[in-house]
Amino acid sequence: MRILIVEDETKLAQALKESLEYEGFDVDIAHTGEDGFFLVNERHFDLILLDVMLPGRDGFDVLSTLRKRDLQTPVLILTAKDTVEDRVSGLDRGADDYLVKPFAVPELLARIRAMLRRGRGEQRAVVLKAADLEMNVVTRDVLRGGQAIDLTAKEFELLEYLLRRQGTVVTREMLARDVWNVSVRAVPLDNVIDVHMTRLRKKIDQGFAYPAIHTIRGVGFILREPNR
Numbered sequence: 001m002r003i004l005i006v007e008d009e010t011k012l013a014q015a016l017k018e019s020l021e022y023e024g025f026d027v028d029i030a031h032t033g034e035d036g037f038f039l040v041n042e043r044h045f046d047l048i049l050l051d052v053m054l055p056g057r058d059g060f061d062v063l064s065t066l067r068k069r070d071l072q073t074p075v076l077i078l079t080a081k082d083t084v085e086d087r088v089s090g091l092d093r094g095a096d097d098y099l100v101k102p103f104a105v106p107e108l109l110a111r112i113r114a115m116l117r118r119g120r121g122e123q124r125a126v127v128l129k130a131a132d133l134e135m136n137v138v139t140r141d142v143l144r145g146g147q148a149i150d151l152t153a154k155e156f157e158l159l160e161y162l163l164r165r166q167g168t169v170v171t172r173e174m175l176a177r178d179v180w181n182v183s184v185r186a187v188p189l190d191n192v193i194d195v196h197m198t199r200l201r202k203k204i205d206q207g208f209a210y211p212a213i214h215t216i217r218g219v220g221f222i223l224r225e226p227n228r
């Protein structure tokens with residue numbers, strides 16, 4: 001499997017290349033959109049990692065052109081601009097998934113594997129559901145029993161993480177690594193995680209017939225539908 005990284009930050013591009021090569025992928029790097037076009041015309045890639053903020057033509061522009069030329073290669077957008085507009089804009093232009101910088105390498109690898117498994121055309125779910133709890137990751141709407149719930153950015157991220165893994169236990173290590181992007185877990189961070197978790201649970205569970213999020217003592221948390 002061959003992956004193209006289009007990223008102007010040379011250190012980041014090199015670090016990604018090494019991580020991916022370690023996983024057995026063949027990797028090429030382009031530092032500008034133009035170089036990216038050149039390489040795409042030269043050879044076949046199974047997946048493209050595309051940075052948005054590039055010198056000259058930005059990632060969205062590159063992506064539009066590739067899709068206009070009917071290139072079907074799955075594209076994962078790397079963006080530091082975590083705004084609704086950017087997400088919508090990226091998905092509209094034919095990106096298959098996006099990842100917000102800074103991201104954890106294990107999360108990137110998981111996304112890449114998932115994209116390669118399903119191929120192009122099936123985008124990552126935009127609406128996530130668990131019984132009467134619903135989240136739209138593009139519009140950022142969260143509803144419980146049809147009632148809108150206002151979450152902070154971190155609470156939103158936390159809930160999205162739990163929803164994407166519903167029915168499975170999420171540990172504090174996983175939250176520290178994937179939601180807080182911290183690889184070494186410490187007691188103060190555990191406290192921060194717990195504070196956010198408590199606030200999130202208050203917002204989405206208080207006043208409803210049954211809780212969506214449960215504590216698994218000594219292990220972590222699980223989001224699940226009732227009677228499962």
Ligand code: CA
Binds near residue numbers: 007008051052053054
């Ligand atoms: Ca950049």
